Amino acid sequence: MKERTISGSLFDVANTLFMLFILSVMVVPFVYILSYSFSNPGMLKGGLILWPAGFTLDSYTKAFADPAVLKSVFISVARTVLGPALMLLFTSMGAYALTRSDLGGVKFFRKYFVFTLYFSSGIIPMYLLMGYLQLKGTFLVYVLPGAVSVFSMVLIKTYIEALPRELEEAAVVDGANDFRLFFQVIFPICTPVFAAVVLFECVNQWNAFIDTQIYNTMSPDLYPLQYVLYNTLNQINSLEQLKLQGQKGLGAITPQTFKMAITVITVLPIAFVYPFLQKYFVKGLLVGSIKG
Amino acid sequence: MIAKISRQRYLYAMLIPAVVITFIFAYVPLFGWFIAFVNYKPGFSLFSSEWIGFQQFKAFFTETKDYVYLLRNTLSINIGSLIANLGTAFVFALLLNEVRLRFFGKLIQTVTFFPFFISWIIIYSLSNALFATSAGAINQMLVQWGWMDEGMNVLGDPKYAWAFIIAIGVWKYLGYNSVIFISSIASIPAEYYEAAQIDGANRWQRMLYITVPNLVPTLIVLLILNSGWILNSNFEQFYLFTNTTNWEKMEVLDIYIYKYGLQLLNYPYATAVGIMKTVMSLLIIVSVNAIAKRATGKAIF
Numbered sequence: 001m002k003e004r005t006i007s008g009s010l011f012d013v014a015n016t017l018f019m020l021f022i023l024s025v026m027v028v029p030f031v032y033i034l035s036y037s038f039s040n041p042g043m044l045k046g047g048l049i050l051w052p053a054g055f056t057l058d059s060y061t062k063a064f065a066d067p068a069v070l071k072s073v074f075i076s077v078a079r080t081v082l083g084p085a086l087m088l089l090f091t092s093m094g095a096y097a098l099t100r101s102d103l104g105g106v107k108f109f110r111k112y113f114v115f116t117l118y119f120s121s122g123i124i125p126m127y128l129l130m131g132y133l134q135l136k137g138t139f140l141v142y143v144l145p146g147a148v149s150v151f152s153m154v155l156i157k158t159y160i161e162a163l164p165r166e167l168e169e170a171a172v173v174d175g176a177n178d179f180r181l182f183f184q185v186i187f188p189i190c191t192p193v194f195a196a197v198v199l200f201e202c203v204n205q206w207n208a209f210i211d212t213q214i215y216n217t218m219s220p221d222l223y224p225l226q227y228v229l230y231n232t233l234n235q236i237n238s239l240e241q242l243k244l245q246g247q248k249g250l251g252a253i254t255p256q257t258f259k260m261a262i263t264v265i266t267v268l269p270i271a272f273v274y275p276f277l278q279k280y281f282v283k284g285l286l287v288g289s290i291k292g
Numbered sequence: 293m294i295a296k297i298s299r300q301r302y303l304y305a306m307l308i309p310a311v312v313i314t315f316i317f318a319y320v321p322l323f324g325w326f327i328a329f330v331n332y333k334p335g336f337s338l339f340s341s342e343w344i345g346f347q348q349f350k351a352f353f354t355e356t357k358d359y360v361y362l363l364r365n366t367l368s369i370n371i372g373s374l375i376a377n378l379g380t381a382f383v384f385a386l387l388l389n390e391v392r393l394r395f396f397g398k399l400i401q402t403v404t405f406f407p408f409f410i411s412w413i414i415i416y417s418l419s420n421a422l423f424a425t426s427a428g429a430i431n432q433m434l435v436q437w438g439w440m441d442e443g444m445n446v447l448g449d450p451k452y453a454w455a456f457i458i459a460i461g462v463w464k465y466l467g468y469n470s471v472i473f474i475s476s477i478a479s480i481p482a483e484y485y486e487a488a489q490i491d492g493a494n495r496w497q498r499m500l501y502i503t504v505p506n507l508v509p510t511l512i513v514l515l516i517l518n519s520g521w522i523l524n525s526n527f528e529q530f531y532l533f534t535n536t537t538n539w540e541k542m543e544v545l546d547i548y549i550y551k552y553g554l555q556l557l558n559y560p561y562a563t564a565v566g567i568m569k570t571v572m573s574l575l576i577i578v579s580v581n582a583i584a585k586r587a588t589g590k591a592i593f
Contacts, residue, residue: 005494007496008494008495011390011495011496012390012392015387015390015391016391016396018387019387019388019391019396019400022384022400022404022466023399023400023403025463026403026404026406026407026463027403029418029421029422030418032421032422032429033417033418033421036421046429046432046433046436047429047432047433047436048422048429048430048432048433049429090309090310090313091310093306093307093309093310094306094307094309094310094311096306097303097304097306097307098307100303102300103300103303103304103307104293104296104297104300109307109311112311112314113310113314116314116318116319118574118577119570119573119574120318120570121318121321121322121324121325121570122321122324122549122563122566122567122569122570123527123546123549123550123553123554123562123566124324124327124549124553124554124559124562124563124566125321125322125323125324125325125327125563125566126317126321126324127553127554128321128324128327128559129316129317129320129321129324133316144313144317145317147313148310148313148314148317150314153310177302178300178302178303178306179302179305179306182306203409206411207409207410207411207412207413208411209411209412209413209528210527210528210531213531214554226411226413229413229414229417230413230416230532233413233416233417233420256421256427259417260417260421263414263417263418263421266411266413266414267410267414270409270410271406274406274409277409278402278405282405282471
């Protein structure tokens with residue numbers, strides 16, 4: 001396919017430049033906050049920086065010395081571990097049962113789950129329900145409503161259905177019951193699809209913030225990192241507004257560098273698992289799209 | 293019957309927890325729709341409230357003109373986003389396919405996919421860091437270079453609202469949306485290109501007459517499938533970027549429902565608006581599905 005023409009080469013140059021432009025639009029915001037978070041506030045002159053001005057770890061020392069931040073990291077980690085674990089357990093068991101066409105009422109149950117993909121009761125009924133169930137102001141409100149993910153269920157079910165039936169038959173001949181059949185035969189070979197749905201759920205849990213805003217604003221002990229970041233940002237924004245209005249005497253202003261440091265801390269775990277995310281998620285996405 | 297159930301007791305034991313959880317968190321709240329039809333006051337029992345029928349539903353259209361700007365914002369932003377997201381991903385995938393260095397192509401794909409996984413708060417934080425009127429890096433830079441006297445209020449001025457919220461979605465979803473296009477390009481048989489080359493087609497012609505026509509069906513299917521969701525907005529995105537200065541161009545139905553329900557505590561009204569949104573969405577999805585079935589032979593469900 002090698003051919004060289006002037007217009008072709010021009011196109012290659014333009015295309016490469018365009019791709020470099022896209023690359024910088026994607027990368028520069030992150031490089032900027034990273035550089036800013038390590039900068040010495042006194043040495044910053046404003047404008048876009050791609051390298052720290054001065055170097056200090058002060059904002060990070062300050063962030064990790066803040067009990068509210070530490071507590072929120074713990075909450076975020078807890079929901080990122082427990083949420084996907086619960087989800088995988090309940091969703092995969094359900095998905096397996098739905099693959100068994102011999103199960104009585106299986107057609108009804110399949111419709112029962114898929115139906116929920118197309119409507120939602122809305123925010124107010126959900127809020128009232130959480131109140132009735134006494135889940136407001138508890139950690140459970142983060143992990144329980146998502147304990148069954150119908151979307152993941154569809155992916156897992158599709159995966160199991162594509163497995164060779166002989167596996168199950170052999171186990172049945174050995175006298176295994178359905179429970180052992182699932183956990184000892186099916187479960188271990190579903191690793192690829194489980195990895196995809198679990199990673200996806202981990203990201204959702206780590207990134208979630210609106211559930212705290214709706215149900216747990218009165219429980220600062222349950223704030224995840226995302227919510228602490230949100231509060232930090234808003235605190236600074238309102239202070240900036242005051243400053244713009246010419247108010248004086250705001251001694252304890254949270255520096256911009258602190259807010260950048262919290263942003264970096266919040267995005268870092270995603271960056272670490274990103275190689276896995278990309279690997280498993282692209283597969284899951286394509287499976288989903290073929291299904292759709 | 294009983295014998296069968298007892299034989300399959302382990303299967304049911306695995307299924308029932310999922311059925312119960314789904315029942316509690318997806319089906320029970322539907323009974324909450326009841327609240328839209330009664331004169332409910334927080335603190336009083338739901339069932340002792342007076343029945344008022346469709347009063348709240350009518351109020352949305354007769355007592356205020358809110359629906360005008362809400363529908364305008366919701367539809368403009370969502371349709372704009374749909375077209376912008378798929379259009380950019382389509383062009384991006386085409387151009388990425390023309391990148392000759394494999395390593396460079398992979399790098400671009402990896403980097404553009406990353407924003408899909410980060411939270412809206414992070415994007416909100418990045419937006420503030422870059423676009424805030426006085427403290428934002430871009431505005432500071434433009435002012436320092438003398439291109440402007442003072443920074444643009446991208447985050448607060450209603451005139452930038454639509455363009456900004458659509459652009460930020462394109463930034464987050466470009467890599468994600470292009471995955472499907474990239475894999476469709478990869479599935480175009482190599483013989484097509486070889487045959488065209490023998491016939492003397494240059495690179496541009498091969499792109500225009502082979503890649504593009506093979507990609508258009510995918511584009512159409514994605515457009516049709518996604519258009520079913522045009523009344524639904526990403527709540528976190530709009531919650532963060534709607535503020536007291538840009539709301540008239542930024543506020544969408546979902547935020548309005550939240551505002552009336554959980555901030556102004558008018559549960560019946562907010563629920564009524566929510567019900568109308570859900571029912572209309574469902575109608576749109578069902579008709580879109582029918583159209584998709586007829587046009588492409590593929591259906592969502």
